[in-house]
Amino acid sequence: MGRTTLDTAALAHDLRLAVMRLSRRLRSQRADTSLTLTQLAALSTLRAKGPLTPGELAAYERVQPPSMTRVLATLEGAGLVARSKHATDGRQVIVQVTDTARALLDDEIRMREAWLAQRMNELKPQERDQLRMASAIIERLLES
Amino acid sequence: MGRTTLDTAALAHDLRLAVMRLSRRLRSQRADTSLTLTQLAALSTLRAKGPLTPGELAAYERVQPPSMTRVLATLEGAGLVARSKHATDGRQVIVQVTDTARALLDDEIRMREAWLAQRMNELKPQERDQLRMASAIIERLLES
DNA sequence: TATTGTTATACTCTATAACTATA
DNA sequence: TATAGTTATAGAGTATAACAATA
Numbered sequence: 001m002g003r004t005t006l007d008t009a010a011l012a013h014d015l016r017l018a019v020m021r022l023s024r025r026l027r028s029q030r031a032d033t034s035l036t037l038t039q040l041a042a043l044s045t046l047r048a049k050g051p052l053t054p055g056e057l058a059a060y061e062r063v064q065p066p067s068m069t070r071v072l073a074t075l076e077g078a079g080l081v082a083r084s085k086h087a088t089d090g091r092q093v094i095v096q097v098t099d100t101a102r103a104l105l106d107d108e109i110r111m112r113e114a115w116l117a118q119r120m121n122e123l124k125p126q127e128r129d130q131l132r133m134a135s136a137i138i139e140r141l142l143e144s
Numbered sequence: 145m146g147r148t149t150l151d152t153a154a155l156a157h158d159l160r161l162a163v164m165r166l167s168r169r170l171r172s173q174r175a176d177t178s179l180t181l182t183q184l185a186a187l188s189t190l191r192a193k194g195p196l197t198p199g200e201l202a203a204y205e206r207v208q209p210p211s212m213t214r215v216l217a218t219l220e221g222a223g224l225v226a227r228s229k230h231a232t233d234g235r236q237v238i239v240q241v242t243d244t245a246r247a248l249l250d251d252e253i254r255m256r257e258a259w260l261a262q263r264m265n266e267l268k269p270q271e272r273d274q275l276r277m278a279s280a281i282i283e284r285l286l287e288s
Numbered sequence: 289t290a291t292t293g294t295t296a297t298a299c300t301c302t303a304t305a306a307c308t309a310t311a
Numbered sequence: 312t313a314t315a316g317t318t319a320t321a322g323a324g325t326a327t328a329a330c331a332a333t334a
Contacts, residue, residue: 022206041160168301
């Protein structure tokens, strides 16, 4: 096993632990919000990508379809997403964020991300750039 | 709100979604291993940091103490961690990985991280460096 | 009284398997 | 037969509140 392979394994190890810890920290940031982190993530993605089928949204969020069904049922019950029929394929469904959701979303996101944004502000601009690049690399990683 | 503040908010947003998706992807990498991702993370940290109290380990992993109690009970039942008494404070407990755990850990980690390490190998060296730096920045972020 | 850890309990998140409807 | 989505069910992950033991 060469040097690069060893380094890569060590990097995978460190990144795994860091990502798990950050995601736990973010999830615990629960106060003052009415949406869970999972619900907020689905709404954020749906707003960013536009109307999607449940299957497409599940693929973006890296969960199995039944998991997304449940998230969407809760969000629909709260009036935050609306379902409509697919134009040509009767099996498929289109979901999109409602005006109610649009009105709530910025505030919810700000409250949820307050801690993280505060920490970001304390970083050097160069460090923020590094996180920005890393974020893009991770998204690309997930697509392959 | 200035430009930097806006950029920071957007970065927090992107990083949150990327981290959540990657941690879901890692968690779903469940096949062929006997340890869950949470158990493996606790063991990895315990091996890296050396003997710790349950409270210290919970703090590193960003979970509440009762959550760690449960993880440790499972690991102790499997013979992977051992408890001992604190030298001077009867309230505290010291936990450490066993020889059995040391023998298993490398294989478990390799299986768990196979997907991630494979993706890492496909990146350019410069991109790996960026992830390495980002990983360190995230760990520092969590300490503050 | 304060701190460390645990027990009791419950909710969130996510998965697999089986089913329904449509293609 | 194959695909999209849902229902049923279960297990993993984590939290809060209350308790016991020790400081």
